[in-house]
Amino acid sequence: MTKHLISSADLGRAEVEDILETASSMHDLQRREVKKVPTLRGRTVINFFFEDSTRTRSSFEIAGKWMSADTINLSAKGSSTSKGESLRDTAMTVDAMAVDALVIRHNASGACQQVAQWVRCSVINAGDGTHEHPTQALLDAYTLRTRLGDLDGKHVVIVGDLTHSRVFRSNVITLKTLGARVTVVAPPTLMPSGIGAWSQADGFATSWDLDPVLDGESEHGPVDAVMMLRVQRERMSGGFFPTPREYTVGYGLTRDRLDRLVARNDDVLVLHPGPMNRGLEIAPEAADSPQSVVLDQVSAGVAVRMAVLYHLLAGDDTPAPTPAASPVTDGAAR
Ligand code: NCD
Numbered sequence: 001m002t003k004h005l006i007s008s009a010d011l012g013r014a015e016v017e018d019i020l021e022t023a024s025s026m027h028d029l030q031r032r033e034v035k036k037v038p039t040l041r042g043r044t045v046i047n048f049f050f051e052d053s054t055r056t057r058s059s060f061e062i063a064g065k066w067m068s069a070d071t072i073n074l075s076a077k078g079s080s081t082s083k084g085e086s087l088r089d090t091a092m093t094v095d096a097m098a099v100d101a102l103v104i105r106h107n108a109s110g111a112c113q114q115v116a117q118w119v120r121c122s123v124i125n126a127g128d129g130t131h132e133h134p135t136q137a138l139l140d141a142y143t144l145r146t147r148l149g150d151l152d153g154k155h156v157v158i159v160g161d162l163t164h165s166r167v168f169r170s171n172v173i174t175l176k177t178l179g180a181r182v183t184v185v186a187p188p189t190l191m192p193s194g195i196g197a198w199s200q201a202d203g204f205a206t207s208w209d210l211d212p213v214l215d216g217e218s219e220h221g222p223v224d225a226v227m228m229l230r231v232q233r234e235r236m237s238g239g240f241f242p243t244p245r246e247y248t249v250g251y252g253l254t255r256d257r258l259d260r261l262v263a264r265n266d267d268v269l270v271l272h273p274g275p276m277n278r279g280l281e282i283a284p285e286a287a288d289s290p291q292s293v294v295l296d297q298v299s300a301g302v303a304v305r306m307a308v309l310y311h312l313l314a315g316d317d318t319p320a321p322t323p324a325a326s327p328v329t330d331g332a333a334r
Contacts, residue, residue, distance in 0.1 A: 001015060001018075001311045001312065002312075003122050003312070004112075004116045004122055004123045004124070004125075004312075005122075005123075005124045005125060005134050005135070005308060005312065006112050006113050006116060006123065006125045006132070006134070007125070007131075007132050007134060007170070007173070008132060008134040008137050008138075008169075008170040008171075008173035008174045008177070009173050010134070011134070011174070011177065012177065013177050013178065013179075015311075016138065016141065016174060016177055016178060017178075018311065019138055019304065019307045019308060019311055020138070020141060020142050020145060020304075020307070022306075022307035022310055022311065022320050023138075023142050023300070023303040023304045023306070023307035024142075024303070025320055025321060026302075026303040026304075026306040026307055026310075026321070027299075027300070027303035029066065029303075029306075029321060030299065030302060030303060035066045036065070036066055036067075036068060037066065037067055037068065037321040038067075038068045039067045039068065039310060039314055039318060039320070039321050040064065040067040040068055040069035040309060040310070040313055040314060041068040041069075043069040043070070043100040043101070043313050044069065044070045044071075044072070044097075044098075044099040044100050044101075045060070045064040045069045045070070045071045045072070045099070045100060045101045045102075045103060045309065045313075046071075046072050046073075046074060046094055046099050046101070046102050046103065047060050047061055047064075047071060047072070047073045047074065047103045047126075048074045048075075048079075048090075048094065048102055048103065048104050048105070049073070049074070049075050049076075049104075049105045049126070050075070050076040050081065050104070050105060050106045050107060050111075051105045051106065051107050051127065053105055053126070053127070054274075054275065055273075055274055055298055055301055056105065056126050056127060056133075056135070056136070056301070057073065057105070057126070059298070059301040059302045059305050060103050060124075060126065060305050060309075061073060062302050063302050063303075063305035063306040063308075063309055064309060066302075066306060067306055067309060067310065067321075069100075069309065069313070074094070080093075087106070087108075087111060087114070087115065088114075088115075088118055091115045091118050091119050092118055092119065094119075095118070095119035095120055095121055099121050100121055100122065100313050101121055101122040101123070101124060101309065101312060101313055102115065102119060102121055102122070102123050102124070103124045103126050104123060104124070104125065104126060104128070105126040105127045105128070106127075106128050106129065107129055108128065108129050109128050109129030109130055109131035109166075110128060110129070110131060111128045111129070112124075112125040112128045113128075122312045122313065124308065124309075124312065127166050128166065129166065130163070130164050130165065130166055130169075130235065131166050131169065132166050132169050132170045133166040133167050133169075133170045133273075134170045134174070135301075135304060135305055135308055136166075136167050136170060136171070136273055136301075137167070137170035137171045137173065137174035137175075138174060138304045138307075138308065139297055139300040139301045139303075139304040139305075140167075140171055140174075140227065140271060140273070140297060140300075141174050141175065141178055142300040142303070142304050143269075143271065143293050143296050143297045143300045144156065144180075144225055144269065144271075145178075146296070146300070147267075147269055147293065147296075148224055148225065148269070150179075151175065151178040151179055151180040152178070152179035152180070153179065153180070153181060154180045154181065154224040154225070155180070155181045155182075155183070155220045155221060155222060155223050155224050155225075156171075156175055156180050156181070156182050156183075156224065156225045156226075156227060157182075157183045157184075157185060157213055157214065157223050157225070157226045157227070158171060158172070158182065158183070158184045158185070158227045158229065159184075159185045159186070159210060159226060159227065159228055159229065159251060159253070159281075160185075160186060160190070160228055160229030160230065160231065160251060160281050161186065161190045161229055161230065161231045161232050161240075161281075162184055162186040162190055162191055162192055162195070162229070163186070163189075163190045163191065163192045163240075164190075164232040164235040164236070165229050165230075165232070167229060167273045168184065168229060171227065172184065172202065172204055173202075176202050176203065176204060181204075181205075181220040181221075182204040182205070182220075183204065183205040183206070183207060183213050183218050183219075183220050184199075184204060184205070184206050184207075185206075185207045185208070185209070185210050185213055185251070186208070186251070187208060187240070187241060187247070187250060187251060188208055189240045189241060190240055190241075191206065191208065205218060205219050205220055210250065210251055210257075211257070214226070214257055214260065214261055215260065215264070216264060222264065222265060223261065223264075223265065223268060224265070224267075224268065224269065225268065225269040225270075225271060226253060226261065226268065226269070226270055226271070227271040227272070227273075228253050228270070228271070228272045228276075228281050228282045228286075229272070229273070229281065230272070230273070230274075230275060230276065230277055230281060231244075231247065231277055231280055231281055244280050247280060247281070248279070248280055248281070251281065252280065252281055252282065252283065253270065253281065253282045253283060253286045254283050254286070255283050255285040255286065257286075258270070258283070258285060258286040258289060258291070261291075262289075262291060266291075267291075268291055269291055269292075269293050270282075270286055270287075270289060270291045270292045270293065270294070271292075271293055271294065271297060272287065272292075272294050272297075273297065274294065274297070274298070276294070
């Protein structure tokens with residue numbers, strides 16, 4: 001296992017499978033009344049979030065706490081960043097406190113890679129700009145595997161604002177690592193430049209036309225799962241589409257599109273990393289449908305982040321907690 005987790009490309013197939021297997025034992029822990037295990041006792045994890053987050057930050061915090069690590073949350077507002085301190089000085093300051101891991105979310109693509117060169121502790125990328133979000137891709141793969149089994153040959157369609165999406169970039173890498181077939185769909189204005197060369201090199205398909213892909217008429221055939229991505233208005237400076245209504249008509253998972261998907265395959269899965277713009281990229285009927293695994297993704301997020309912290313921080317001789325292993329005593333856990 002690498003020291004840092006910056007990009008999904010840091011993980012080969014064996015490593016992804018190892019993490020997902022560990023996550024599965026961690027998920028069993030989540031169902032216990034006392035969820036705490038001593039695995040990371042004495043380790044310190046700092047969650048440093050320079051951008052807003054609900055799921056990622058709280059799940060990293062819960063993951064660390066359930067494994068008995070000391071977890072501390074910092075945000076740009078309330079830290080010396082707001083007094084003008086540079087990222088380098090802030091990172092080196094935190095590192096000088098002998099912490100074991102820095103979980104970083106930052107609005108600049110490449111920020112985590114930079115920080116990893118400045119510090120001694122492990123760095124985990126919790127989303128850097130429009131670049132990558134490797135733990136999201138792992139939790140999506142975990143969710144898909146739980147429902148679909150082995151992902152070899154399964155067809156996953158990723159739809160939406162690809163230009164601004166770190167989730168899409170990490171997902172393509174991890175899904176391809178696990179042998180899935182991937183088609184990405186976006187309007188021309190939200191299709192990243194340079195995607196032609198990347199899709200050829202890594203063997204995934206691109207399309208501007210959602211309906212034929214959902215109807216199973218694209219080169220990868222019938223669809224096993226559709227991942228809808230948020231329209232990231234906070235990262236948009238100009239007009240990427242004429243009106244929200246037109247976006248929905250062309251690229252939203254509307255009730256109609258869901259009905260057509262389900263008519264072909266009622267086991268089809270609907271994913272969304274959240275936060276959702278209900279009524280824009282996903283209709284409430286799709287978000288709340290029996291096919292939706294949006295909350296499964298959230299639940300998998302804790303298990304997968306526990307697994308990642310375990311693989312990066314626990315010594316080789318620290319056994320992974322198993323459902324049968326005894327938790328820390330009730331008194332200490334509460
Ligand atoms: C995503 C993110 O922050 O990149 N959300 C998440 O981590 N669950 C996607 C998004 O913000 O749309």
